[in-house]
Amino acid sequence: MLIDFFLHLKARKLPVSTKEFLTLLEAVQAGLAGHSMEDFYFLARASLVKDESHFDRFDQAFGEYFKGIEAIPGLEVDLPEEWLKAMMHKHLSPEEKAKLEKLGWETLMEEFKKRLQEQKGRHQGGSKWVGTGGTSPFGNSGYNPEGIRVGGESGGNRTAVKVWDQREYRNLDDTIELGTRNIKVALRRLRRFARLGAPDELDLDGTIAATARNAGYLDLMMRPERHNAVKVLIFFDVGGSMDEHVKVCEELFSACRAEFKHLEYFYFHNCVYDHVWRDSIRRHSERTPTLDVLHKYGPDYKLIFVGDATMSPYEILQPGGSIEYSNPEPGATWLRRLADAYPSLAWLNPEPERSWDYRQTIGIVRQLIGERMFPLTLDGMTRAITHLSRKN
Amino acid sequence: MRFEGSDNYVATPDLMLAVNAAIRLQRPLLIKGEPGTGKTMLAEEVAAALGMPLMQWHIKSTTKAQQGLYEYDAVSRLRDSQLGDDKVKDIGNYIVKGTLWQAFEAGEQTVVLIDEIDKADIEFPNDLLRELDRMEFYVYETRELVKARQRPIVIITSNNEKELPDAFLRRCFFHYIKFPDRDTMQKIVDVHFPDIKRTLLKEALEVFFGLREVPGLKKKPSTSELIDWLKLLVAEEIPVEALRSPDQKAIIPPLHGALLKNEQDMHLFERLVFMAQRNR
Numbered sequence: 001m002l003i004d005f006f007l008h009l010k011a012r013k014l015p016v017s018t019k020e021f022l023t024l025l026e027a028v029q030a031g032l033a034g035h036s037m038e039d040f041y042f043l044a045r046a047s048l049v050k051d052e053s054h055f056d057r058f059d060q061a062f063g064e065y066f067k068g069i070e071a072i073p074g075l076e077v078d079l080p081e082e083w084l085k086a087m088m089h090k091h092l093s094p095e096e097k098a099k100l101e102k103l104g105w106e107t108l109m110e111e112f113k114k115r116l117q118e119q120k121g122r123h124q125g126g127s128k129w130v131g132t133g134g135t136s137p138f139g140n141s142g143y144n145p146e147g148i149r150v151g152g153e154s155g156g157n158r159t160a161v162k163v164w165d166q167r168e169y170r171n172l173d174d175t176i177e178l179g180t181r182n183i184k185v186a187l188r189r190l191r192r193f194a195r196l197g198a199p200d201e202l203d204l205d206g207t208i209a210a211t212a213r214n215a216g217y218l219d220l221m222m223r224p225e226r227h228n229a230v231k232v233l234i235f236f237d238v239g240g241s242m243d244e245h246v247k248v249c250e251e252l253f254s255a256c257r258a259e260f261k262h263l264e265y266f267y268f269h270n271c272v273y274d275h276v277w278r279d280s281i282r283r284h285s286e287r288t289p290t291l292d293v294l295h296k297y298g299p300d301y302k303l304i305f306v307g308d309a310t311m312s313p314y315e316i317l318q319p320g321g322s323i324e325y326s327n328p329e330p331g332a333t334w335l336r337r338l339a340d341a342y343p344s345l346a347w348l349n350p351e352p353e354r355s356w357d358y359r360q361t362i363g364i365v366r367q368l369i370g371e372r373m374f375p376l377t378l379d380g381m382t383r384a385i386t387h388l389s390r391k392n
Numbered sequence: 393m394r395f396e397g398s399d400n401y402v403a404t405p406d407l408m409l410a411v412n413a414a415i416r417l418q419r420p421l422l423i424k425g426e427p428g429t430g431k432t433m434l435a436e437e438v439a440a441a442l443g444m445p446l447m448q449w450h451i452k453s454t455t456k457a458q459q460g461l462y463e464y465d466a467v468s469r470l471r472d473s474q475l476g477d478d479k480v481k482d483i484g485n486y487i488v489k490g491t492l493w494q495a496f497e498a499g500e501q502t503v504v505l506i507d508e509i510d511k512a513d514i515e516f517p518n519d520l521l522r523e524l525d526r527m528e529f530y531v532y533e534t535r536e537l538v539k540a541r542q543r544p545i546v547i548i549t550s551n552n553e554k555e556l557p558d559a560f561l562r563r564c565f566f567h568y569i570k571f572p573d574r575d576t577m578q579k580i581v582d583v584h585f586p587d588i589k590r591t592l593l594k595e596a597l598e599v600f601f602g603l604r605e606v607p608g609l610k611k612k613p614s615t616s617e618l619i620d621w622l623k624l625l626v627a628e629e630i631p632v633e634a635l636r637s638p639d640q641k642a643i644i645p646p647l648h649g650a651l652l653k654n655e656q657d658m659h660l661f662e663r664l665v666f667m668a669q670r671n672r
Contacts, residue, residue: 023565032412032416046566049566207466216470
């Protein structure tokens with residue numbers, strides 16, 4: 001029972017486990033799902049999916065699986081009740097009238113709606129809008145399904161299918177949205193706690209040990225509080241092709257500022273050369289030599305590049321290739337130097353991952369930094385952070 | 393034993409189902425959602441509706457799982473030993489019971505709220521796996537096994553600041569309280585302000601949902617902020633006209649400090665309103 005459903009969810013890449021599936025069965029057995037599809041949907045969601053970013057995927061998978069099984073298809077058009085009634089009476093055959101009395105209006109109307117749905121599909125499929133050889137109990141001589149779109153109250157009840165077909169959790173899917181808060185949550189995984197600063201916290205274990213050594217005479221020990229000690233160095237690509245990604249970069253920047261105590265940031269344009277800068281307005285007067293950055297911030301800093309790595313190959317590979325000035329050494333040399341100096345490194349690219357293979361310079365940069373490029377989505381950030389928090 | 397919302401709390405059908413599944417199968421219920429959508433209140437209402445006492449355990453970044461079970465107060469025992477107090481001979485005098493212990497040995501079934509579990513250390517949920525699963529734990533100091541007389545109903549809330557471990561999630565039911573739509577919001581407001589003026593409410597909701605649409609807000613106002621704001625509007629007897637500008641101009645709604653809690657947001661909003669006024 002429902003095993004196919006479970007396997008279908010698995011195939012749709014939802015992280016469901018056997019234990020959760022058994023819980024669901026237990027709940028169904030306890031009669032919690034009642035007899036409605038909607039209750040079953042809620043129950044399945046509460047017991048199988050534990051992350052709202054998977055809700056959308058679950059909705060889709062649920063819809064796919066139960067599309068054939070659910071009796072009432074979700075209608076794309078809402079039919080006015082009177083219109084349906086009129087059509088029914090017009091096209092009702094004697095057997096249908098008998099059936100109507102036997103089954104009741106509701107059932108028959110649903111059947112009718114289903115039939116309409118089918119016809120619309122066939123019409124759009126390009127075949128001619130003709131009857132199906134008189135087998136249909138409703139008859140279908142040439143009404144236009146577009147004519148259905150008259151105003152009025154919606155005829156259909158809010159059917160169960162619609163709850164998951166609405167897909168209201170779409171924007172919680174972790175491959176799409178990236179807000180400041182989401183970024184903060186992702187960055188939080190990079191925390192490394194260490195004890196620094198003034199000793200103002202009671203060290204209980206230390207106190208007990210010291211007291212024991214002190215022949216039972218109380219000897220209080222204090223220790224400093226734990227703080228996030230991770231150090232981060234960020235290089236932002238600004239201007240040019242990055243303009244369209246300004247919003248997401250701003251969000252990333254503000255999240256980083258809030259999250260890390262030891263955060264240093266610099267800007268560059270397209271590729272890193274012998275200097276970077278901190279203030280875009282005074283970028284020509286107050287620049288920092290990249291070598292100074294390398295010397296000042298030790299290898300315990302984690303280096304994050306944010307940029308689309310989209311430029312002309314000359315800008316990376318040739319001396320003097322920069323579009324702004326004549327650089328004595330090629331960008332590739334600088335990138336390699338930085339990659340050597342900071343073992344913990346990641347490049348976040350706001351361009352969608354699928355387009356990377358079509359951009360030559362993205363390939364070059366990836367090679368230079370050892371394939372440590374990640375897309376600037378929540379999922380990509382998570383991967384990058386996992387990579388950065390690994391011990392090198 | 394079923395939970396069907398209460399006079400003070402509007403529960404959507406999916407929320408009710410999740411709560412009832414958790415009650416029936418005696419599993420913890422994990423509640424997530426935007427801040428201010430009534431996660432903590434849910435536990436209070438479930439306890440009230442089922443007529444059970446509520447035990448609250450608020451989690452901070454320094455909270456350890458052990459503190460929910462019991463704490464051994466070594467410092468006061470040491471002090472007592474130096475004062476020559478007789479209490480010191482029995483270690484049981486220095487075991488301080490935590491929330492879960494109290495819930496386990498309570499005479500009746502209880503509702504336990506573990507509030508904002510994501511604030512704690514990443515290992516915190518893992519340390520509670522067995523306790524929540526089997527509803528028992530071992531006290532090493534006194535060598536006794538504490539077992540729940542009745543399994544309490546456990547409601548856990550999270551603000552999504554940290555990811556929770558899979559092993560923990562597998563043992564829970566999960567519900568995400570999404571931001572209420574207009575109809576649900578109307579019901580929620582009705583519950584809190586039964587005799588608010590229709591016109592005022594309509595205008596206020598308009599302003600509120602409009603404000604949530606403002607692009608670039610750092611913290612969108614949520615249900616609890618709306619309730620606070622309405623409370624102020626009613627208390628200050630603000631007339632309906634103040635919410636609606638006569639000449640279709642954008643205006644800054646009165647007491648908007650209750651809705652926007654961030655000076656940058658406030659600034660942004662005021663600037664937008666100013667621009668809108670100039671463009672008309």
